[in-house]
Amino acid sequence: MKLQAAAKASKWFVYQKIVIVFIAFLIPLISMNIWVNYKGMSLTKKSILDSSLAGASFYSKQLDKEMYFIRNLQLQFLNDKDLQKLSFRGSMLENYEEVQLIEQVRDRLTTLMVSSDFVVNTGVYVNAVDKTISTLTGVTNTPNTEYGLISKLMSTSPKPSIYRSGDRIFFIETENNGGVISYIEISKFKLLEALTQIARLSEESEVLLGNREEGPILSTAVNHQDTSAFLGLIDESSNNTDISRIQKFNGTSYFIIQNNVSSLDLSLIMYVNQNEITRPLSLFITWFYALFVIAIIVMILYSFSLNVLIHRPLSKLVKAFHMIETDNLNIMIESKTKDEFHYLFHSFNRMASKLKHSIEENYEQKITLQHSQLKQLQSQINPHFLYNSFFNIYMMCKVGDSESAAELSQKLSSYYQYITRSGSDEVPLYKEYRHALDYCEIQCIRFANRIRYEYEEIPDTTHVISVPRLMIQPIVENVFEHAFEDGTEEGIVYMTTHCQEGFVRITVEDNGNLLTDQAIDLLRKKLAMDSKQTEKTGLINVNNRLQLKYGKGSGLFVSRSTYGGLKVDLVIMYDNKEE
Known part of the structure; x- marks a missing residue:
């Protein structure tokens, strides 16, 4: 089963993606929570404001009705028949009848006063008898203090809806061209108590009663300077009796409720700091x-x-x-x-x-394979080569050529000592090259009449390079076995070297004419095959060992020589080994 990977690598870590997805899901929830919260606050705030508006409107209308009731009673009192009779016939009445009418008027005044808690005093001035009748001071001849106050208030122009003298508030109405003056004193305490009751609808709210012309009449606020400023916000052009708005004053937003008290020709204003409304x-x-x-x-x-x-x-x-x-x-x-x-x-x-463990086993198997291949090469000593060499020594001795016999014996001894000794599997490259030259020397002594070799000295820079033993000699041996096996006259073996940093090439060429192009192609294909092929001798063996030790680019490469025979390049990429 194949596992498919992502087509393109991402620069984000997995945990970062998870966090981003988590935040992406969380942000809508937080946003919805914010929206619900502010929506709820807005609805709650509106509900509070509507409740305050409804309460203020209710109490202001109650106050307005109460004042209307008092004014209507006052107007009805002015039309009272006893008062009218006293006003028109006061100077013509006998003493008893006058006293009786005055008492009846006084009873009506008492009834008027007890009709409302807002009334603290009722009175009437009758010009015909030159007396004031009052529930507070009784029947008094004029001039007197109460009449002096009322007459002074009557001189106010233009005529106000209510009259004020200090902390006292009066309703004053006249009849018969000033012959009868009815006055009702309204309790400032009771009015302030009514305003305070409205102010209790919302904490930290204040209520004032007044208009722009007369200023503030009553207010629950301690600082009356602010009340005058709020009166400037009255919308007198509106016919709506209930007006609410939010307006800034001195940098603070206030919720303002305006109700018209038409019976007093005044406006009742309730104002509260918006922050106080939303404080809950x-x-x-x-x-x-x-x-x-x-x-x-x-x-x-x-x-x-x-x-x-x-x-x-x-x-x-x-x-x-x-x-x-x-x-x-x-x-x-x-x-x-x-x-x-x-x-x-x-x-x-x-x-x-x-x-x-697997790599170590594989490496050990490769090392073992190299050892076995080397041992196999060492065991592949051609007995005919040995027999022929001894026969050549024998014939040299027979003909008295002792120097050649001695030289061949010495070369043969050195040759077999090199290939048969047990020791390190690797030798310096220059020794391996010298061993191949010894082999060429032996063959040239044996076939002195028809074979020779030419070579270049290997550079000193190769002395530090170690190679497996028996790498070059099998190549040279292949030339003598196959290129010159038909007794070719003037057979020549050419050995050249080329070295540069990290790279060594040793070339072995011959001038034989037995090797066909098909044979060279076949040999090239065998060398290009996988190193696990079963053949482990000769050129194939050398090629496999080079590739195993030095890696890609190393090995044997064959081609047609310019001299007519086979050209074998032994390439060592020793930089690969260092890596």
Whole structure:
């Protein structure tokens, strides 16, 4: 089964993607919470304002009705027949009848006063008898203090809806061209109590009664300077009896309710700081911000926990795989937890251990194979070559050529000592090259009449290069066995070298004419085959050992020589070995 990977690598870590997805889901919830919160606050605020408006409107109408009631009673009193009779016939009445009418008028005044809690005094001035009749001072001849106050108030122009003298408030009406003056004193305390009752509808609210011309009549506020300013906000052009709006004053937003008290020709204004209205909601705002901060903290803690629980173990695992890619197998991942990552780390450690063990086994198998191949080459000593060499020595001795016999014996001894001794499997390159030259020398002594060789000295820079033994000699041996086997006259072997940094090439060529192009192509294909082929002798063996030791680019490469025979290039890329 194949596992498909992502088509394009992402620069984001897994835990970052999870956090982003979490935030992406959380943001709509937070946004909806903000919207619901502010929507709820707006509805609650509107409900509070509507409640305050309804309450203020109700109490102002009640006050207006009460004042209308008092004024209507006052107007009815002016039309009272006893008062009218006293006013028109006062100077013509006998003493008894006058006293009787005055008492009847006084009773009506008493009835008028007890008709409302707002009335503290009722009175009437009758010009015909030159007396004031009052529920407070009784029947008094004029001039007197009460009449002096009323007459002074009557001189006010233009005529107000209510009359004020200090803290005293009066309703004054006249009849019969000033022959009868009815006055009712309204309790300022009771009026202020009514305004205070309206102000209680909302905490920190204030109520005032007045208009722009007369200024504030009554107010629940301590600072009367502000009340005068709020009177300037009265909308006298509106016919609506209930007006509410939010307006800024001295940098503060106020909720203002205006109700017209038509019986007094005044406006009742209730104003409250908007922040005071929403103060009960401040607790919810505080909780909202607290929950918002908690949500931020949760996101941070969630991100941190993902980093600790997922990102760090994954990063540790990724780093371990990167080290594996650099061929560093001496790595173990420690796990302090017992979760899924513990299983992954344990499996990774087992995989790395098995991989290291497999590589070591494979390397040992390759080394063993090299040893066996070398032993196999050493065991492949051609007995005919040995027999023929001894026969050549015998014939040289018979003909008395002792120097040639001695030289061939010495070369033969050196040759067999090199290939049969046990020791290091690797030798310096220059010794391997010298061994191949010894082989050529032996062959040229044996076939002195028809074979010779030409060579270049190997550079001193190759003295530091070590190679497996028996790398060059099998190439030269192949030339003598196959290129000159038909007794070719003037057979020549050419050996040249080319060295540069990290690269050595040794070329062996001959001028034989037995090798066909098809044979060269066949040999080239065999050399290009996988190193696991079964043939382990001759040129194939040398090629496999070079590739095994020095890697890609190294080995044997055959072609047609410019001299007519076979050209074999032995290439060593010793930089690959160092890497």
